[in-house]
Amino acid sequence: MAPQTTFEVGGMGHSIKRKEDPRFIRGKGNYVDDIQLPGMLHMDIVRSPYAHAKILAIRTEKALKVPGVLAVITGATLEKYKLHWMPTLMSDTQMVLPTDRVMYQAQEVAAVIATDRYTAADGVAAVEVDYEPLPVVIDPFKALEPGAPVLRTDKPGKKDNHIFHWEVGDRKATEKAAAEADVVVRQNMYIPRIHVASIETCGCIADFDRARGKLTVYMTTQAPHAIRTVFALVAGHVGLSEEKIRIVSPDIGGGFGGKVPVYPGYVIAVAASVVIGKPIKWVEDRMENLQADSFARDYHMDVELSAKKDGTMTGLRIKTLADHGYADAAANPSKFPAGLFSICTGSYDIPNAFCEVDGVYTNKPPGGIAYRCSFRVTEAVHAIERITDRLAQELKMDPAALRMKNFIAPEKFPYKSALGWEYDSGNYPAALRKAMDMIGYEALRKEQAEKRKRGELMGIGISSFTEIVGAGPSKHFDILGIKMFDSCEIRIHPTGKAIARFGTKSQGQGHETTYAQIIAEELGIPAAHVEIEEGDTDTAPYGLGTYASRSTPTAGAAGAMAARKIREKAKKIAAYLLEVSEADLVWETGKFFVKGAPQKSKTIQEIAFAAYTNHPQGMEAGLEAVNYYDPPNLTFPFGSYICVVDIDRGTGEIKIRRFVAVDDCGNIINPMIVDGQIHGGLSMGMAPALLEEISYDENGNIQGGSFMDYLVPTSMETPNWETGKTVTPSPHHPFGAKGVGESATVGAPPAIVNAAVDALSHLGVTHIEIPMTPQKVWAILKEKGVAE
Amino acid sequence: MSTHRIKVTVNGAAHDAEVESRLLLVHLLRENLRLTGTHIGCDTTHCGACTVLLDGTPVKSCTVLAVQADGREVMTVEGLEKDGKLDPIQEGFWEEHGLQCGYCTPGMMMTSFALLKTNANPSEGDIRQAISGNLCRCTGYVNIVKSVQSAAAKARG
Numbered sequence: 001m002a003p004q005t006t007f008e009v010g011g012m013g014h015s016i017k018r019k020e021d022p023r024f025i026r027g028k029g030n031y032v033d034d035i036q037l038p039g040m041l042h043m044d045i046v047r048s049p050y051a052h053a054k055i056l057a058i059r060t061e062k063a064l065k066v067p068g069v070l071a072v073i074t075g076a077t078l079e080k081y082k083l084h085w086m087p088t089l090m091s092d093t094q095m096v097l098p099t100d101r102v103m104y105q106a107q108e109v110a111a112v113i114a115t116d117r118y119t120a121a122d123g124v125a126a127v128e129v130d131y132e133p134l135p136v137v138i139d140p141f142k143a144l145e146p147g148a149p150v151l152r153t154d155k156p157g158k159k160d161n162h163i164f165h166w167e168v169g170d171r172k173a174t175e176k177a178a179a180e181a182d183v184v185v186r187q188n189m190y191i192p193r194i195h196v197a198s199i200e201t202c203g204c205i206a207d208f209d210r211a212r213g214k215l216t217v218y219m220t221t222q223a224p225h226a227i228r229t230v231f232a233l234v235a236g237h238v239g240l241s242e243e244k245i246r247i248v249s250p251d252i253g254g255g256f257g258g259k260v261p262v263y264p265g266y267v268i269a270v271a272a273s274v275v276i277g278k279p280i281k282w283v284e285d286r287m288e289n290l291q292a293d294s295f296a297r298d299y300h301m302d303v304e305l306s307a308k309k310d311g312t313m314t315g316l317r318i319k320t321l322a323d324h325g326y327a328d329a330a331a332n333p334s335k336f337p338a339g340l341f342s343i344c345t346g347s348y349d350i351p352n353a354f355c356e357v358d359g360v361y362t363n364k365p366p367g368g369i370a371y372r373c374s375f376r377v378t379e380a381v382h383a384i385e386r387i388t389d390r391l392a393q394e395l396k397m398d399p400a401a402l403r404m405k406n407f408i409a410p411e412k413f414p415y416k417s418a419l420g421w422e423y424d425s426g427n428y429p430a431a432l433r434k435a436m437d438m439i440g441y442e443a444l445r446k447e448q449a450e451k452r453k454r455g456e457l458m459g460i461g462i463s464s465f466t467e468i469v470g471a472g473p474s475k476h477f478d479i480l481g482i483k484m485f486d487s488c489e490i491r492i493h494p495t496g497k498a499i500a501r502f503g504t505k506s507q508g509q510g511h512e513t514t515y516a517q518i519i520a521e522e523l524g525i526p527a528a529h530v531e532i533e534e535g536d537t538d539t540a541p542y543g544l545g546t547y548a549s550r551s552t553p554t555a556g557a558a559g560a561m562a563a564r565k566i567r568e569k570a571k572k573i574a575a576y577l578l579e580v581s582e583a584d585l586v587w588e589t590g591k592f593f594v595k596g597a598p599q600k601s602k603t604i605q606e607i608a609f610a611a612y613t614n615h616p617q618g619m620e621a622g623l624e625a626v627n628y629y630d631p632p633n634l635t636f637p638f639g640s641y642i643c644v645v646d647i648d649r650g651t652g653e654i655k656i657r658r659f660v661a662v663d664d665c666g667n668i669i670n671p672m673i674v675d676g677q678i679h680g681g682l683s684m685g686m687a688p689a690l691l692e693e694i695s696y697d698e699n700g701n702i703q704g705g706s707f708m709d710y711l712v713p714t715s716m717e718t719p720n721w722e723t724g725k726t727v728t729p730s731p732h733h734p735f736g737a738k739g740v741g742e743s744a745t746v747g748a749p750p751a752i753v754n755a756a757v758d759a760l761s762h763l764g765v766t767h768i769e770i771p772m773t774p775q776k777v778w779a780i781l782k783e784k785g786v787a788e
Numbered sequence: 789m790s791t792h793r794i795k796v797t798v799n800g801a802a803h804d805a806e807v808e809s810r811l812l813l814v815h816l817l818r819e820n821l822r823l824t825g826t827h828i829g830c831d832t833t834h835c836g837a838c839t840v841l842l843d844g845t846p847v848k849s850c851t852v853l854a855v856q857a858d859g860r861e862v863m864t865v866e867g868l869e870k871d872g873k874l875d876p877i878q879e880g881f882w883e884e885h886g887l888q889c890g891y892c893t894p895g896m897m898m899t900s901f902a903l904l905k906t907n908a909n910p911s912e913g914d915i916r917q918a919i920s921g922n923l924c925r926c927t928g929y930v931n932i933v934k935s936v937q938s939a940a941a942k943a944r945g
Contacts, residue, residue, distance in 0.1 A: 017882055024890030025878040027825015027865035034824035199829040199837055199925050200891045253891030254925050286830035508889030508926045676885045679928030707834035715916040715929040
């Protein structure tokens, strides 16, 4: 779609430079750790070396003798205020500080408050804790075996480690489809535990002002309003009332889902500030961040796809074991314990499907949060895109042809999937065809055949994913009962400039720019003159925050709807000023003119001035509006990715030679920012495919708990991503957008795995688990007798 | 804990400070001098968010003691802009969308700034090699490479 506004106005479709960048490139961002308050104290945390142990004693005397250490807070301290446990977003419970037992390595055991961060660390080193180790449960399958130690003995009557069973679809019909199928392929896949590892870790400054009775918390949160309500609900009994709580989410150094949960450190800092009456800063270090913050994934999937011999898919069944650690502290909508995993039928018209997920407790950190992904969609996409290639291999069909054969046809939208979703719009063949053309698919297949003759290992992998984002319609979507709408409030100033506040919170997505462009598009006020604010609960309207690619689908929509309300009022004022009836006015970007007399017009700026200086009698002065947008449906971005890899027979290293990503996220606000989102998302898709994993030894010791071992991609492994677009607008979104932040993270991993398997398929390789490290791949090469 | 009197020049301004021997340079900059543009992203010298120039050479200031900077010159992100004019590296990052959350950006720009001082026309490979000790979680590095290329072209005139 060609832009409807000039570049100077900077509405939809213009790659204007980001409005937030001038402060960032000058080092003038304002992140939590940059804030210093008068009299501020520092907090550091004592953590457990054991994965499961009884706490026999915590001795604080030596720590309290360290000059500058003011207090040591333990579970016993918090128990007095009934703050030693807290609810999770999934209606489970987790400890703030333990009173008798630790449940995972690096769990918080006590907190030291001191005058500076070095002294706080000295205090941590001086706290003595006596532990008695308990049997450790690490393997989620063993956790369910009879006789496994029961971990959640705090729950009365709990006799096993099972958290939940969730299922959707038609089991019988899917089993029947499998029984009647010409071919059934089945594959176990493990999606390992990984960590978002935003470059800024988590932290906060809790500042309780005793004189005003007001608590201000500056914190690294993607959802400040929801956090305020959680604090009011959790700490209401100690006198914290919601109007006296202000959450400020300043500049955030990357979130990716890791900054949605409430971590114990935040709550301890708040409790300490309330008790001591001074601001308390807590900023975790990288090892604490990787070892104790919520993890993502950890899904053990058993995937089965049935088909006719011509490749027509007839049934999909997935059985999953989800390792949630010692508490279900995921951040899914309440009614969706496995998130939106049921998008697992993907881009294909599969008539029968059934999936089930069982959640399990183990001695690992709590979580199951997203990793730049809308609630378990990555796991679902991995399952369907991998098993589709398994089917192609089984049938000796080209994987592109198999996909083309099974795609939901463009004319079938809106499409109701077998697992109950109504896909809003799509054109899957167009996206795959475009990706094939961009990369030169047919030529690559020829090259591959020639290379195989020479013994060279080259593979081509496809992933044609469908995302499900923009949660969500209030009928089904809530977090702790709060419906998942989002909001925008716009005020037009007398000189025709604007400020708009939103219920979301950017962590790098560029909202200060894209939201301004939405308002520029709707009102014709240049984006340069639209100030965007988010993240302060005292000023911004209530919203559920930024995650699950929901900002543009929900808050962005609210921005457009609020702007349209303003345009309605502006029309009344214009009619008054031009002395015509409203019916005689026509809107053209930035102005109303009289039908048939375009020289008679009033610009939005003139109208804004009149709203404060010369408004019609009987009309309220001012020009502002607020909208709380409840989306009628989710949005379903999609795309087709093609990856070409070369495998080194000497080292087992998989080298991504080319990667083409064709995305369709509906109408685009800022093409430059969309490409940036896709580049980043692809990198976070490549990361778990090739590099990242957090595992545990049999004693529950974390492997990969620092950047020494947890391999975040550098510029050296990351290829030069190539991007392309198709545009299929969402029919129900006010400006046809779908959201894009996570598509690439979701879509990329199976493209890379499919490419690697494709490179080895002639040797009989049908699957490789992620991360596909050189060691793992080399072992396969050795087994197949092709290692050099 | 012993303390030391040190003299450090930061972005051209001389500073005297009484510091503990264990104080890290990054904390001297951020907390004592309140130059918070230099960020901390890890504790194993992997992420490079804290990169500053010490006598013109990029160092990770979380692994340099403040006392090691005694008598030397430090340049931070706050020193890039001169007389109200952005450095080409800053313009490059802004124009080519070389940043998203902005957290790794100061370190990334300092490393790139140092690269361009020794290599006025770096290849993509040179740039990727230079920034390989600076992690970015948002951009996938594609636009960072473009940013540095754009800055190099602008600096060459």
